[in-house]
Amino acid sequence: MSFIPESFIDDVLARTDLVELIHTHVPLKKKGKEYTACCPFHQEKTPSFYVNPDKQFYHCFGCGAHGNAISFLIDYAHRDFRGAIEQLAANAGMAIPVTETDHAALDAKAQWHAAMAQANTHYKNQLRACDEAISYLKARGVHGETAALFELGFAPNGNSLLASCADAPAVRTAFESLGLIVLKDDGERFDRFRRRIMFPIRDKRGQVIGFGGRIIGAGDPKYLNSPESELFHKGQNLYGLYEARLDNAKPPRLIIVEGYMDVVMLAQHGIRNVVATMGTATTDEQIQRLYRTSPSLIFCFDGDNAGRRAATKALHAALPHLSDGRDLRFLFLPDGEDPDSFVQTHGRAAFIEQVEQASLSFDSLILQLLDQHEPGNDTAARAKKTKLGQQWLSPLPAGALRKITERRINEHTGLWRSPNKFTPKAQPPQPPRTKPTPRDKETLILALLLKHPDLSAQILNPRAWHNEQIPERFLHTAQHPAAHRAHKAAAYWSAEELKLAQECDFQGIGDPDNALIMLEDTLVQLKRTTSDAASKHGARAALAQFIEARKEKNAAEGD
Template sequence: MARIPQHFIDELLERVDIVDLIDSRVPLKKKGSEYAACCPFHTEKTPSFYVVPDKQFYHCFGCGAHGTALSFLMEFDHLDFRDAVQDLADRVGLEIPTEASAPSPDPDGHLRAALAHADDYFRRQLRQSEAAKAYLQGRRVSGKTAARFGLGYAPDQWSGLLDSVDSDARREALLSTGMLVRKDSGRFYDRFRGRVMFPIRDSRGRTIAFGGRVIGEAQGPKYYNSPEHPLFHKGRELYGLYEARQALRSIPRLLVVEGYMDVIALAEAGIHWAVATLGTATTPDHLDKAFRITREVVCCFDGDRAGRQAAWRALENALPALRAGREVRFLFLPEGEDPDSMVRREGADAFQQRVAGAESLSRWMRRHLSEDLDLGTAEGRAALVEKARPLLARVRDRVYRELLSDELADAAGLDPARWAAMLADATETAPSSKPAPDTAAPTRPRIQRPAPLQIRLTPVREALAILLQSPRIATRVAEQPKLATLDLPGADTLAKMLEICRAEPEIRTATLLERWRGEQAHPHLEKLATTRVPGEDEDLARHLDAILARLTGPRAIAARMTELLDKAASDGLDQTEKEELRALQQARAAQEKAG
């Protein structure tokens, strides 16, 4: 597999804010210059999990968990290194480059190129269509917003896009992505005709499909989406997510609406955190994608019967994705209204107040399940238990499942313990509907780590801890000859770290640590990064200088010189060793002269 270049890892860690990343999964509270929470990796009641912005590093004083943004994703989301890098790259809209002996072909590259051609074609057609521009102006879409979302126009012609390509390969690619349709006779025609076109983009901003809104006298449904193909699965994509991430550095919440124009109207009003599903109910994949960048999702629906039914489907799909730190809420608009009409009628501030007052999932679930039940009777409470049991079984996170269960117990007017007993009784009497054992299990069992061990700081370890604490200090200490050749554990790592920190004095702890990812020293360095050596930078620089001088002092130099001289007498020295010996001789001469 092609290797991810180190310079890209460095850039990624510089762009991603570990506070925003962790806060999207575990709510953090500011404590001084750091942020704290109850540790997501072991059970505790008092917060001992701290995130240090300056280092871009986290550490739990309870269980010892620690690491960078990549480490957090690998442990919290159970990702391997490459998937964690991809997740961070998606967050900031970067494409991962690779280093390999031969370039790896993109098997879907011809499809991407065809869709990029279609995207460019539709944009050019919009500039030439007075009818399409008039439609967007009538919907109060500015040129700036149209450009930001890449809006285009498919002329009301059977072969506009078809005629714009001049190769059989490109026509076949457009056919594979659903942009062209083949007749029984073998001839092609354009799928989209007489429609304003909405490009659907992936996390890197590449167009993977289109939605089209009919205007004028064109035939067909009002809205129409590309069919699914290898690059596009509508149950996984959220329209407007790429644009939201480009507009906002941090996304505290996402509003999930039902239409392209809803997203665009909200963006026009300054609400840049709206996304839309593509003609489907909100799926678990949608929610997993949303929760990668935020901790709160608000699903917006009409207040009519169809809207409530759609909301209930969304709730059922949301249950497996829920866990502590994630919140799903529901906003019901007045019947006959949608976000587009509401934000134009009442303004952005009033609409955002509606969003802020959206109903929590637990309350909506409680209200919906209790409808038409008399909870003052045994029969009503038994019916609630029967309705709630399969839904609670879908919640994989134990803590969230218990809290949701307590909410329903309150609705029934029962003590939580009695409610739990009734649920258990119902489960025992209905074996055919019991969930599989792993369905009700938490997705991420809390790891019972031993208490962190105190690290004994040898001079080399102490020097490493100082550099990890404040990498810029390396520029303030004297260079020592051939530190890497000392016969001491970690000396080669210390020499390499000094070299990196001198060359890149602004490097941060997290970026520095990732230089050793996959090497034997990496876990030891992560532990050292949790160790604070007391003192200001000036004091630490003097202390580090003293450590290095001691490590490379007369005894250390004499021992290495003896080793090299013995080798010279027996096997001879290579050029590098000769240069090292000369440097050591010069260092010893300087020491003798000085003292």
């Protein structure tokens, strides 16, 4: 049986989330920045067992049990040391090294991690010594505490990193392997990063695996990332994820932005659940990592064409992982704004208001994109939209979310409507409609109520409606005996609406099971439509109030 290197054990622990591991055996509850439960190692009624996601250890204040992921499996699952390592390695998709080659690879990886840490210290020291870099960060609004949290550094002109390892050839070789020092064909070496603010990129345990550099002054490219290496894979990592998890290991939602400074400035304003894709299109690996961290993702982009294209790519990357219980939304900031400039100009409350009231649900974005791809509202355009929508949703996992989204697309394109009965005949030409109105949905609900009197319980459930307010006309109609409902409905619906409801003959509407599914779907869609309309109205009112307040402030300052 071969010896397990210490570097491999460190790597296994780096890829293990202790909260997830313990939660599979012992239900944990969030308490501040830690998680707590009744101790699994002794009998107690009041929880005294705490798990710290930042430091990746647990401690019981009752019996003194203490340790990391390995000791938990040893003590709780009665594994021996090697068995615990094997289980954690299997969970992380790793194989225990058994050959000399495996051991050499682990030793090399440990040296790379040490080199990255050394480079990070070097860049931080350079920042402290450079007044120009400090002045730049101050001009960008970055506070000292924020720079310390993200361990920002500076790479000056010249070859300061190369000079720092002049007497350490092994370190220089590691820097070359990691792309921090470039070796030319003619044997010349030079620093990759020059005259740049340095943003260290960390893994789950906080170890530096790469850097992003923002140039000071003129020059291209504006942002430069570490090249691909044994430690850094741009498409698999996210800037700020480690720092976001310091505040909450399992945030209820994550905001995904594009730039390093967006993450830094939002965190400075108290919005800590933010990560960045580092200027690349969102990858499948990044989406999986994001959803393992939080069930709700909000992508924040500029409102220009480039932002829309990035949102479209993120949408298609996320759809295969959008199972029931997960959410996906998109926020487009006003023209000329990015998260950094917006939060500095308008403040934390205004940004949060944008997130909560102006973000689009993923299905609303799909409808917008369908209309852009296939303009028009004639039969051919509707058919193309339907086909394209079906293609886009093909990767979406099976479940209630997929069914409701398919129904919404079909309703948008007209596929779900009865062409001869439910839609009035011989109407004069009308402007294209982007989506059915709430009135159409209410007429369908009335049709279901008249055909299936036993559905009144679902209709009279306040939780099915926006703000738990049952519309008055449904409240009065559904409460009456089935034989009198059509007569009572005439007091609240027009003759044309009542006729449409009575003659509605959607395929399957006569079947009680299909009718129940149809009713539940329609109630969900109507509640979302009403909620979106109310949110937009609130956002417009808040914006008008904000603008008016700014005008009054400017007028007062002018006086």
